[in-house]
Amino acid sequence: MKILPDLCLFCSDSCRTRAYLSAMIECGLLPSLIINLKIPSIAEERDKKIFETSLFNNFLEINSFAESHGIKIISIETDNINDHRIINQIKSITQKTLIFSIPGQILGAAYFFFPIRYIHIHPGKLPDYRGSTPIYYSVLAERKIEATAIFLEKRIDEGAIIAKKEFPKPSNMLTIDLEYDPWIRAQLLKVVLSSLDKEKKLHTTSQTQIKGETYYIIHPVLKCLALGLKNS
């Protein structure tokens, strides 16, 4: 295992984070710091369900992971990701590249006032599918699933693109939310980590401001269609 001194994982306990930790183990590249937020949110509550999946180790526990690999961990309890305590903590760290893994939370403008880059893996093709639940919209419109790695910016999903990857539809579409979505993000994260390790500098492509669509949380009827469910 190789520790990347400039890399920090900024996360909360979720399926996505557990998929990311699994991916880091698989590619042998680990962060030198983990900032673990304990933040009550709907996404967190849903993601707390721990179940077995063949796609990643969903039983990984953040503290044990950090301890077993000698990674420093900072845990913060908060009900607001934009709490100044967290922003000050981020400002004070030496790592300049953060992997963002806090479902359902949006970084406020204050996070972008200092020279830290936040890597986010969006489960949709950018700039075509910005916003919420892009997997389902993408399946409905193109029958495709794609993930895009970006650097976060103040404007949601409009940051520079680091990498993209297309994935097949899962055999069981009902696993998308808690298994397949975290897994595709983790697969792309491995590509990004590998580039970060080999090239030190990540090459990016800026998103054109004109092209692109922002989607809002999908209605359950459209979700059913994307899942391939039919009337009886």
Added chain:
Amino acid sequence: MYSNESWESFLDLYTNNRELVCKQIVDKRKPITRDDQFIFPPFSEAFKSVDIIDDLTKCEQFTENSLRYLHLMAQKLETTKKILENYPSISPHEVDISSYIKLSYSFSKHAYSSLNLKILNVLLKLNDKLIFYKNSWLGSSTEFLMFHSLSNEMNSIKKIKKVL
């Protein structure tokens, strides 16, 4: 409306619910539309009055300009759940439900003709709410618009099912 339903039975519940509401609507006459080029105000005026919604309801076909308004309304509704920026001082609490019905009908026309997923998504959400408040509009002068909105919505879903 949909709570505690499994994904597998969800579409049945949706279809049954929508069909039941359509049966309860008495006035099913066809809305009158015109192919006039409606003149819309500048975007800065978009959310200040419901007049634009009246014009969108009457559009036979959406022009590039009217479509921009339709999308703007959809975005406004998705993000704020409202259709106006500031509510009229004489009625500070609610814009009349008929404005929401007119908007729903306008969304449905475009959703059916284009299968635009963003518009269909906001239409489904808006119609869920309007059905929840159906006692406020059943038997009213705008119930026929609601009938056509729900029909267009269900037909859009059928079209997507065929394509998939």
